[in-house]
Amino acid sequence: MLDDFMVRAALAGAGVAIAAAPLGCFVVWRRMAYFGDATAHAAILGVAMSLAFSMSIFIGSMTVALMMALTVSVLSGRGYAMDTLLGVLAHSALAFGLVAVSFITGVRIDLMAYLFGDILAVTRGDLAVIWGGAAIVVALIGWRWSALLTATLNEDLAYASGINPKREQLVLTFALAITVAVAIKVVGVLLIAAMLIIPAAAGRPLSRTPEGMAIAAGAIGIFSVIAGLRAAYEFDTPAGPSIVCVAALTFLLTSVFRNVRA
Amino acid sequence: MSLVDVEGLSVRYGARTVLSNVSLRIEPGEIVTIVGPNGSGKTSMLRAIIGAVKPYRGRVTQGRDVTIGYVPQKLHIDETLPITVSRFLKLPSGAAALDIEHALAQAGVPDLVNAQLSQLSGGQFQRVLLARALIKKPDLLLLDEATQGLDQRGSASFYQQIESVRQETGCAVLMISHELHVVMSASDRVICLNGHVCCEGTPAVVASAPEYRALFGTGTGGALALYRHEHDHGHDHGHDHDHTHGQTHDHGDHNHDCSEGSD
Numbered sequence: 001m002l003d004d005f006m007v008r009a010a011l012a013g014a015g016v017a018i019a020a021a022p023l024g025c026f027v028v029w030r031r032m033a034y035f036g037d038a039t040a041h042a043a044i045l046g047v048a049m050s051l052a053f054s055m056s057i058f059i060g061s062m063t064v065a066l067m068m069a070l071t072v073s074v075l076s077g078r079g080y081a082m083d084t085l086l087g088v089l090a091h092s093a094l095a096f097g098l099v100a101v102s103f104i105t106g107v108r109i110d111l112m113a114y115l116f117g118d119i120l121a122v123t124r125g126d127l128a129v130i131w132g133g134a135a136i137v138v139a140l141i142g143w144r145w146s147a148l149l150t151a152t153l154n155e156d157l158a159y160a161s162g163i164n165p166k167r168e169q170l171v172l173t174f175a176l177a178i179t180v181a182v183a184i185k186v187v188g189v190l191l192i193a194a195m196l197i198i199p200a201a202a203g204r205p206l207s208r209t210p211e212g213m214a215i216a217a218g219a220i221g222i223f224s225v226i227a228g229l230r231a232a233y234e235f236d237t238p239a240g241p242s243i244v245c246v247a248a249l250t251f252l253l254t255s256v257f258r259n260v261r262a
Numbered sequence: 263m264s265l266v267d268v269e270g271l272s273v274r275y276g277a278r279t280v281l282s283n284v285s286l287r288i289e290p291g292e293i294v295t296i297v298g299p300n301g302s303g304k305t306s307m308l309r310a311i312i313g314a315v316k317p318y319r320g321r322v323t324q325g326r327d328v329t330i331g332y333v334p335q336k337l338h339i340d341e342t343l344p345i346t347v348s349r350f351l352k353l354p355s356g357a358a359a360l361d362i363e364h365a366l367a368q369a370g371v372p373d374l375v376n377a378q379l380s381q382l383s384g385g386q387f388q389r390v391l392l393a394r395a396l397i398k399k400p401d402l403l404l405l406d407e408a409t410q411g412l413d414q415r416g417s418a419s420f421y422q423q424i425e426s427v428r429q430e431t432g433c434a435v436l437m438i439s440h441e442l443h444v445v446m447s448a449s450d451r452v453i454c455l456n457g458h459v460c461c462e463g464t465p466a467v468v469a470s471a472p473e474y475r476a477l478f479g480t481g482t483g484g485a486l487a488l489y490r491h492e493h494d495h496g497h498d499h500g501h502d503h504d505h506t507h508g509q510t511h512d513h514g515d516h517n518h519d520c521s522e523g524s525d
Contacts (some may be wrong), residue, residue, distance in 0.1 A: 029340055
């Protein structure tokens with residue numbers, strides 16, 4: 001079964017969708033959308049470094065994504081508005097990454113594969129990395145779920161319950177870095193934030209509890225992967241962007257559903 | 263044994279000192295109110311008690327096995343976060359359905375179990391926050407301007423709810439309030455804070471203290487009258503308030519000037 005590249009692609013996409021669902025909900029609830037974007041954009045610098053030092057792309061991009069996320073966490077609230085800070089860091093990291101890639105001689109690198117993903121070229125090894133990463137993210141968020149939720153609602157409420165909101169923020173940051181690293185192959189650095197935010201936002205009108213929203217986001221994410229791959233095959237369109245297009249259309253549908261119901 | 267014992271507490275944010283050398287104790291069952299102008303360190307005081315800010319100097323000690331219920335200032339729930347009242351009350355470590363019902367009833371909103379948090383009115387929301395604080399059967403309730411944004415009727419009925427909770431459970435209450443008339447009628451003890459403790463004691467004592475008048479003017483004479491009136495009805499809650507404990511009521515030798523502020 002794994003011999004079929006479409007099956008491998010669908011499984012890879014589903015793995016990313018599952019990791020992105022609970023994490024994406026927190027990104028939406030905590031208004032971290034731009035933060036996710038910045039972390040993802042920084043990963044291209046990680047890709048360049050991995051190629052330069054012939055390391056695993058997964059390790060390289062995860063390290064840089066983590067460093068980026070930590071830098072933003074530390075710098076926030078020190079003189080610049082958050083969106084300015086993220087705008088500076090995200091786009092400079094992307095630019096430095098692109099420049100760094102151009103320095104790498106020898107192997108001719110298909111940059112597009114890292115910017116937009118190359119889900120149809122997923123190998124068995126990639127699948128193992130993606131599902132391993134997804135399992136870590138889901139386990140981490142599942143383990144800290146109630147604490148994360150309390151800290152998201154109100155920091156002082158969290159402190160009063162013996163939860164340190166700063167530690168929970170670190171958990172999210174770490175989960176985000178892993179997700180970025182495993183999603184590069186699937187949707188590329190430019191569309192990772194879309195996989196985080198769109199399914200979660202599309203799941204919002206369908207849910208009454210936080211857990212319900214995470215499950216809805218997962219289901220919508222998996223549906224988008226399968227339908228998007230199918231569409232890409234049918235119309236000969238790029239796979240990663242097709243997946244995001246399906247997710248966006250689903251968001252449109254559930255938003256209409258909410259407004260009709262209201 | 264006191265529920266909470268704050269000794270010589272100083273709190274700093276960067277180079278700015280918001281509290282210096284504040285000491286206070288909360289005894290079981292009493293209602294204590296902190297009053298003070300904006301920026302006087304009231305919220306920092308409560309945040310230090312729940313452990314959200316580290317003391318720069320001094321210390322905060324909780325009595326053994328003392329449970330604290332915390333009701334924050336009005337908190338904003340993002341539209342994007344779907345959550346029912348009962349799920350909210352289970353955070354972070356779960357609660358039995360029966361306890362949830364009981365806490366909501368105590369807080370005066372028994373019908374909201376399945377309501378969405380983001381759909382509640384201001385008054386309902388504050389009561390749900392109160393219910394969440396009550397669910398652990400606290401020995402001490404901390405309320406940080408819990409009636410902000412409520413109209414006068416809403417806040418009066420909220421404080422009545424607090425009073426009835428106290429009668430039912432016997433918990434102590436430490437609250438911050440701007441509403442001096444409520445403070446004066448409902449508290450056993452008032453602490454007037456302005457970076458340091460300006461004056462403290464029974465409402466009558468505080469209201470007539472020159473430090474208090476320097477901060478709030480003499481326009482609170484009416485509040486004092488109200489307090490006296492209310493107090494004639496007695497505050498018999500089935501437990502003793504020891505109004506003579508230690509540090510509280512000796513106001514003979516004030517040498518701080520309240521209006522000098524903290525920085």
